[in-house]
Amino acid sequence: MFRLLNALLIAIVLVAHPAWSAPECGRTPEECREHRMHPDMPEPERHSKAFRVVDGEETNAYWRQQGVEFVQQKLASEPNKRQAKNVILFLGDGMGVTTTSAARNLLGGEEKSLSFENFPFTGLSKTYSVDKIVPDSACTATAYLCGVKSGGNHWREWPGAPHDCKVMLDESTHVDSIAKWAMDAGKWAGLVTTTRVTHASPSGVYAHIAERDWENDAEVATDCGAGSGINDIAYQLARGEVGSKLKVIMGGGRKHFVDASLESWGKRTDGLNLIDEFKSASERNVYVTTAAELAAVDVTKTDRLLGLFNDDHLQYLMETTEESSQPTLEQMTRKAIEHMSQNEQGYFLFIEGGRIDQAHHINQARMALNETIEFSKAIAAAQELTSEDDTLLVVTADHSHVFTYAGYSYRGSDVFGKTPVNGHDGKPYMVLSYANGPSYENFYDAETLERKDPTTVVKGAHDDEFPSGVPIDMDSHGGDDVPVYALGPWAHLFTGVYEQSTIPHMMAYASCVGDGHTMCK
Numbered sequence: 219m220f221r222l223l224n225a226l227l228i229a230i231v232l233v234a235h236p237a238w239s240a241p242e243c244g245r246t247p248e249e250c251r252e253h254r255m256h257p258d259m260p261e262p263e264r265h266s267k268a269f270r271v272v273d274g275e276e277t278n279a280y281w282r283q284q285g286v287e288f289v290q291q292k293l294a295s296e297p298n299k300r301q302a303k304n305v306i307l308f309l310g311d312g313m314g315v316t317t318t319s320a321a322r323n324l325l326g327g328e329e330k331s332l333s334f335e336n337f338p339f340t341g342l343s344k345t346y347s348v349d350k351i352v353p354d355s356a357c358t359a360t361a362y363l364c365g366v367k368s369g370g371n372h373w374r375e376w377p378g379a380p381h382d383c384k385v386m387l388d389e390s391t392h393v394d395s396i397a398k399w400a401m402d403a404g405k406w407a408g409l410v411t412t413t414r415v416t417h418a419s420p421s422g423v424y425a426h427i428a429e430r431d432w433e434n435d436a437e438v439a440t441d442c443g444a445g446s447g448i449n450d451i452a453y454q455l456a457r458g459e460v461g462s463k464l465k466v467i468m469g470g471g472r473k474h475f476v477d478a479s480l481e482s483w484g485k486r487t488d489g490l491n492l493i494d495e496f497k498s499a500s501e502r503n504v505y506v507t508t509a510a511e512l513a514a515v516d517v518t519k520t521d522r523l524l525g526l527f528n529d530d531h532l533q534y535l536m537e538t539t540e541e542s543s544q545p546t547l548e549q550m551t552r553k554a555i556e557h558m559s560q561n562e563q564g565y566f567l568f569i570e571g572g573r574i575d576q577a578h579h580i581n582q583a584r585m586a587l588n589e590t591i592e593f594s595k596a597i598a599a600a601q602e603l604t605s606e607d608d609t610l611l612v613v614t615a616d617h618s619h620v621f622t623y624a625g626y627s628y629r630g631s632d633v634f635g636k637t638p639v640n641g642h643d644g645k646p647y648m649v650l651s652y653a654n655g656p657s658y659e660n661f662y663d664a665e666t667l668e669r670k671d672p673t674t675v676v677k678g679a680h681d682d683e684f685p686s687g688v689p690i691d692m693d694s695h696g697g698d699d700v701p702v703y704a705l706g707p708w709a710h711l712f713t714g715v716y717e718q719s720t721i722p723h724m725m726a727y728a729s730c731v732g733d734g735h736t737m738c739k
Contacts, residue, residue, distance in 0.1 A: 257626070257639070270630025272329055295338050301737060302610040302707035302728040303564035305400070306555075306600055307721075308334070309362070310593050311355060311419055312575030312586075314618025314700055320583075320650060321590040323633040332590070333598035334613040339709045342699040343718040345617045352697035355575070356430040358616035359422025361718040363395040363568070365726075365734075383442035385428055392426040396722040398460050399732035400566035406465040406558050407565065408523075410550045412532045412589070413572035414471025416451040419616060423568050424461035425454045434474040436487045450474075456492040465522055466554045466567070468512075468545075472526035483529045496524050508543035512550070517557040525550065534573055534585045535592050536680040547571060551596040555603045564608075564729070569596060578619040579692040581657035581683045583650045584634055586621075588680075601705070610706035610728050614721065618696035620653035634682070636673050645671045648685055655686035655693030708737065 243250035274280035310317075322330045347357040349369035360368040385391050397407035411420045416433040432438045433451045442448055452474040455461035475492040476484035486492075497505050502521035506512045512525055527544040535546065545553075551569055558565040571593030577586035597613055604611070625637025627649050636646040660683055661670050676682045686693060702721065704712035708728035712721075723734055730738035 270327065272327070292338075297710045298606065298707045299737070300607060300707045301730055302725075303608040304558070304567070304604065305396075305565075305610045305612070305725050305729050306567045306569060306604070307362070307396075307725065308593070308597050308600070308611070308613040309419055309568065309570045309572075310574055310590065310613070310615045311413075311570060311572045312578050312617060312619050312695070313571070313590060313593070313615040314621065314696055314698060316621045316623045317574065317578070317586065317590055317619070318701070320621075320623045320633055321587045321594075324587055324591050328629070332594040333601065334594065334611075334703045334705075337611070337613070337703040337705040337709070339704045339712050341702040341704075341712045342715045343614055343702050343721065344699055344715065345718050346697065352695050353617050354430070354695070355418035355616050356422070358718060359419050360393065362614065362616065362721045363397070363422040364393045365396075365719050365722040366393055367717070367719045382428060383446055383448060386426070386448045389426075395423050395460070396725055396731065397423045397464070397566055397568065399722075399726055400564075400729070401460065401463060403729075403731040404563040405565050405729075405731065406561045406563075407460070407567070408464050408466030408554055408558055409468070409568040409570075410466065410547070410554050411469035411568075411570040411572050412547055413469060413570065413576075414474065414531055415467055415469040415526070416455060416471050416474050417469075417531070417572060419570050419572060420469065420568065421451050421455075424458055424464065425451045427451055427454070433471070434485045434487075435490075436485060439487070452486075452492060453490075456495060465561075465565070466557055467523070468525035468527075468550045468554065469572075470526065470528035470530055470532045472507075473529040475526070493524070493526070496522075509545035509549060510543065512545050512553055515553060515557075517553070517560060520557060523553070523557055531573065531576070534577065534589065534680075536585050536588050547592050547596040548599045551599050552603065555600060559603075566725075566729070566731075569600070571596070575616075575619070578621055578652075579655070581652050581655040581686050581693055582681055583621070583652075583684045584680055584682055587633075604706075606706040608707065610709060610725065611704065612709075612712065612721065612725060613703040615700040616718075618698050618700055620655075620694055620696050622651045622653065623649065624651070625649050634676065634678070634684075641669070643669055645669055646673055648672050648676060650684050652684060652686040652693050654688035654690045655683075656689075656691055657683035657686045658689035661685045 243253050318332060322328050345353050345358055347353040347369045348367050357368045360366060400407050409420045409423050418430045435450045438446060438448050438450045473483050473485045477486040477489050478484045480491050493505060496503055500521055504515055504520045504523050506525045507527060532544050533542060554567060558567055571589055574586050574589045577589060600611060626639060627637050633649050635649060637649055641647050660675050661672055663670055672685050702712050711724045726732040726734055727736050730736045
């Protein structure tokens with residue numbers, strides 16, 4: 219009789235509250251605490267939208283066969299010890315493990331794989347900087363491009379360089395990137411990004427700077443005064459030793475290249491138009507501003523390709539319209555590889571999915587994961603256009619975010635929806651959330667001092683904000699290790715757990731560039 223009444227009570231609770239809450243434990247306090255760590259969830263209806271099992275998954279044979287095939291695949295894989303003619307470094311800015319894991323749901327389910335997750339060799343990179351447990355995108359660029367760790371918001375300087383204006387004039391503090399190493403070896407170098415081309419990550423390819431925000435001369439003057447002698451980032455891209463020789467430059471940020479008196483959108487104050495300067499330098503320098511113009515470029519008639527597709531960062535893909543003229547990251551990647559492949563000596567190419575990070579900063583998980591999918595498409599295109607016999611593809615992130623993927627949701631349920639379990643306040647919580655960020659006030663009622671029902675805030679819009687636990691202006695980066703995926707010559711070097719600053723040394727070893735240890739020495 220007791221069991222019948224207990225079952226009836228649970229049934230009533232489930233009807234009254236669709237989000238399930240566990241019944242009383244009925245065990246010792248210690249056993250109850252452990253039981254709550256691993257709750258028994260009610261079985262979902264097998265024909266509901268929130269229940270999906272891939273054909274065969276409910277059999278032991280399916281999983282055993284999958285395991286056998288993986289072992290066979292690994293046994294058949296021989297390390298490629300050829301010299302890498304080409305190296306492409308893909309950087310998913312802010313793309314931690316929770317981001318890649320959650321993004322698989324956008325491909326049709328958590329069992330799916332992003333293109334680079336099928337690469338044969340993986341490792342983990344430790345991202346801390348010289349002075350911070352959790353790093354910034356500038357100091358991490360020094361690590362994965364230049365092979366040394368630095369600190370603060372400066373990059374391409376030696377680790378002990380102080381963050382001030384005068385240090386920029388001391389060239390002994392400068393360190394060079396693998397792009398310059400490649401150029402010195404007769405290779406071409408280039409960059410592609412969805413952010414401004416003068417932003418923190420791509421600037422690590424070519425700029426020596428003590429502050430990531432010094433993207434134009436006006437910003438330098440604000441911090442260091444007029445006549446400081448410091449060349450801003452856009453200037454270094456146009457006239458610098460490395461920047462002026464890059465064969466491909468694509469992204470956003472044209473406002474930093476033109477004086478405000480010359481164009482309404484310009485931000486410079488030194489009278490320069492660095493875009494016109496690029497165009498007039500050679501008839502074979504090609505400047506494009508739209509996807510159509512990019513598609514029409516004849517690379518056989520092009521020496522250098524500059525594509526600036528927005529005044530600021532490129533738009534998030536989910537915010538583009540039919541009138542939007544910007545190319546996708548995949549389209550830029552395809553054209554870049556087509557152009558760079560003309561050099562018989564090979565090339566180094568840096569390609570960044572930069573807006574993954576920026577969407578996370580504003581707690582907009584839907585756009586962050588969509589940008590991750592676009593990043594995956596670009597890598598698939600690169601794999602299609604190159605050969606793993608002579609091209610090393612490396613995919614990684616500069617850092618992660620405080621992005622959480624949790625809650626015991628059922629297979630097939632909406633990753634952007636609520637979990638099947640309520641909090642102690644009787645309100646649901648979302649599968650995706652953040653430890654901190656600007657969305658906090660949207661999910662907390664300051665008058666009642668209670669959490670709001672998040673399902674009344676998250677409505678399915680592309681720019682939905684997801685809950686955060688601590689109110690700050692922008693969500694913070696995370697300090698956890700980030701994955702590294704590698705395919706091609708010497709890709710097996712990228713296994714294990716290592717310092718982020720090791721990455722360019724491994725790429726240099728494989729491609730025989732730089733003054734360090736290489737396969738050719």
